[in-house]
Amino acid sequence: MVVTPRRPDPRHLVLGAASLVTVAPFAWMVATSLKSLPNVQHMWPLEFEWGNYPEALSAAPFARYYLNTAVMTLGIVAGHLILDTLAAYAFARLRFPLRNTIFAVLVATMLVPTFLTMLPAFDLVVRMGWYDSWAALIVPRLADVFGIVVLRTYMQTLPRELDEAALVDGAGRMRILWHVVVPLCRPALATVAVFSFLFGWNDFLWPLLVTADDATRTVQLGLSVFTSKYGPYPHLLMAGTVVAAVPAIVIFLFLQKALVRGLAGTGSKE
Amino acid sequence: MITTQVAGASALRRAVPARRRRRGDTWTAALCLAPALAVIGAFVIYPIVATGRLSLTSWNGATPELPFVGLANYAEMAADPEFRNSLVVTILYGLGVTVLGVVSGLGLAVLLNAPIRGLALYRGIFFLPVVTSSIAVATVWKYLFEPDGPFSAGLNWLGDPSLALVSLTLLTAWKQLGLNVVLYLTALQAIPAHLYEAAALDGATRWRRLRHITIPLLAPMTFFVILEGLIATFQGFDLVYALTQGGPLGGTEVLGFLVYRTAFASGEFGYAATIAYAGFALVLGLSWMNWRLQGGGARWS
Numbered sequence: 334m335v336v337t338p339r340r341p342d343p344r345h346l347v348l349g350a351a352s353l354v355t356v357a358p359f360a361w362m363v364a365t366s367l368k369s370l371p372n373v374q375h376m377w378p379l380e381f382e383w384g385n386y387p388e389a390l391s392a393a394p395f396a397r398y399y400l401n402t403a404v405m406t407l408g409i410v411a412g413h414l415i416l417d418t419l420a421a422y423a424f425a426r427l428r429f430p431l432r433n434t435i436f437a438v439l440v441a442t443m444l445v446p447t448f449l450t451m452l453p454a455f456d457l458v459v460r461m462g463w464y465d466s467w468a469a470l471i472v473p474r475l476a477d478v479f480g481i482v483v484l485r486t487y488m489q490t491l492p493r494e495l496d497e498a499a500l501v502d503g504a505g506r507m508r509i510l511w512h513v514v515v516p517l518c519r520p521a522l523a524t525v526a527v528f529s530f531l532f533g534w535n536d537f538l539w540p541l542l543v544t545a546d547d548a549t550r551t552v553q554l555g556l557s558v559f560t561s562k563y564g565p566y567p568h569l570l571m572a573g574t575v576v577a578a579v580p581a582i583v584i585f586l587f588l589q590k591a592l593v594r595g596l597a598g599t600g601s602k603e
Numbered sequence: 604m605i606t607t608q609v610a611g612a613s614a615l616r617r618a619v620p621a622r623r624r625r626r627g628d629t630w631t632a633a634l635c636l637a638p639a640l641a642v643i644g645a646f647v648i649y650p651i652v653a654t655g656r657l658s659l660t661s662w663n664g665a666t667p668e669l670p671f672v673g674l675a676n677y678a679e680m681a682a683d684p685e686f687r688n689s690l691v692v693t694i695l696y697g698l699g700v701t702v703l704g705v706v707s708g709l710g711l712a713v714l715l716n717a718p719i720r721g722l723a724l725y726r727g728i729f730f731l732p733v734v735t736s737s738i739a740v741a742t743v744w745k746y747l748f749e750p751d752g753p754f755s756a757g758l759n760w761l762g763d764p765s766l767a768l769v770s771l772t773l774l775t776a777w778k779q780l781g782l783n784v785v786l787y788l789t790a791l792q793a794i795p796a797h798l799y800e801a802a803a804l805d806g807a808t809r810w811r812r813l814r815h816i817t818i819p820l821l822a823p824m825t826f827f828v829i830l831e832g833l834i835a836t837f838q839g840f841d842l843v844y845a846l847t848q849g850g851p852l853g854g855t856e857v858l859g860f861l862v863y864r865t866a867f868a869s870g871e872f873g874y875a876a877t878i879a880y881a882g883f884a885l886v887l888g889l890s891w892m893n894w895r896l897q898g899g900g901a902r903w904s
Contacts, residue, residue: 344714352728362743420639429632448862449879453653473646476639504632535736537841538770553738585734590772597789
């Protein structure tokens with residue numbers, strides 16, 4: 334292909350237009366969060382109303398929502414990192430009866446929609462006495478199949494000679510996992526951590542089912558309650574929306590590579 | 604999937620008697636698997652079975668006993684106009700989102716595949732809606748779609764049942780765009796360059812190369828993108844909840860939302876379980892059709 338220099342690449346026209354469509358709602362969100370109420374219908378804020386943010390944050394218990402979301406998300410991330418790693422190690426390295434059957438059943442559950450499992454899962458949480466508590470937000474999601482698949486796939490690419498050598502040196506399986514396998518799995522662990530964080534931070538349906546008031550509500554739930562109360566005040570609502578959306582965007586900006594790597598893994602698995 | 608054993612390493616392993624080692628492995632595996640299997644078993648696998656049992660009862664979600672009603676819920680569902688409406692809405696939504704997803708994802712990925720300046724920037728931009736919460740983006744779009752909103756073009760997008768479904772479809776496709784672009788880009792980069800070189804030598808035009816090399820080789824990824832889209836639309840809850848609450852007049856009431864409303868607003872857990880089972884059967888059926896249409900992924904050879 335001959336590339337003539339200086340002529341702008343026509344692909345940028347299409348990609349630029351698509352980028353504009355993608356970014357415009359975000360631009361509108363940030364712009365509106367800085368508008369004053371009388372100017373809310375203008376495309377652009379006439380002057381920046383930074384006061385919208387403290388006003389929105391004090392209009393609803395956002396600090397409490399943030400705390401609940403942080404606890405829930407960290408619990409889920411920690412759970413996935415530990416429980417998924419242990420399970421992935423068994424599937425990647427240990428020989429035991431029904432190994433492939435159990436793994437296939439787990440992978441098949443990824444096809445199951447949430448609405449199929451939520452009624453008995455909700456019932457179980459109520460019967461355990463966890464309704465409207467952090468336990469209800471965290472315990473049912475301590476492990477997930479996606480993380481197990483990502484980690485198992487990655488562990489299988491590690492040379493087996495490493496664990497065999499340690500085994501001959503008399504190290505136990507768990508010591509090998511902790512001292513040999515886990516340090517080598519750091520990229521895959523980062524991928525799982527990013528996906529789990531985004532899942533936890535943005536999750537909505539399950540917290541909606543198992544929480545009842547502001548003491549346990551997460552940010553996304555709080556935002557939806559806020560929406561129903563502050564509909565006529567788009568400037569405050571958009572300030573609240575920015576506050577709810579920003580942590581996930583920041584994590585994404587910093588850990589983009591780990592996220593894309595995870596998706597690449599999903600693709601090559603096919 | 605094939606698990607590979609490195610043959611050379613087995614010489615080393617003979618240091619420990621094989622049978623003892625294997626039994627030890629089984630115990631270690633049980634310990635390693637127990638926590639994850641307990642969680643997934645209790646909150647995913649058991650509920651799949653339990654929902655089936657619930658679908659044969661008229662349970663209201665609160666009483667300790669489960670009144671058994673046999674297949675009455677299934678009979679009710681077959682004649683329920685709300686269920687039929689939800690089925691149609693879900694299928695249209697699923698079709699719209701997957702078609703838009705495949706076309707836009709593939710198109711943009713092809714543009715990004717050849718060396719281009721700003722790849723990371725574009726990818727980052729397209730991914731922004733993917734990582735932003737559904738509630739946040741739906742809250743923003745709700746304003747954009749309002750009759751006096753900046754992008755309404757004078758239409759009452761969310762006030763009309765059909766237009767509301769179009770809005771929901773556009774919003775979902777917009778939100779998933781980056782995911783499809785990255786997935787297709789990965790698959791494109793896995794296609795060996797020599798195929799294109801050979802075709803170019805044979806004088807194949809750019810369009811013919813796309814048609815006869817790229818698209819067939821992407822079939823497994825297309826299968827995956829469609830599956831992802833179908834699951835996302837059948838799961839579809841957050842966007843519906845925040846944008847339209849299933850309205851107006853049930854115009855956007857996808858199955859996931861109908862299950863939620865039937866159980867948690869009307870207190871009919873038994874009937875909601877029945878709808879959930881029917882919806883799941885539909886997901887499986889569509890996934891199977893998709894699998895067959897894509898040639899079962901066999902075209903990798």
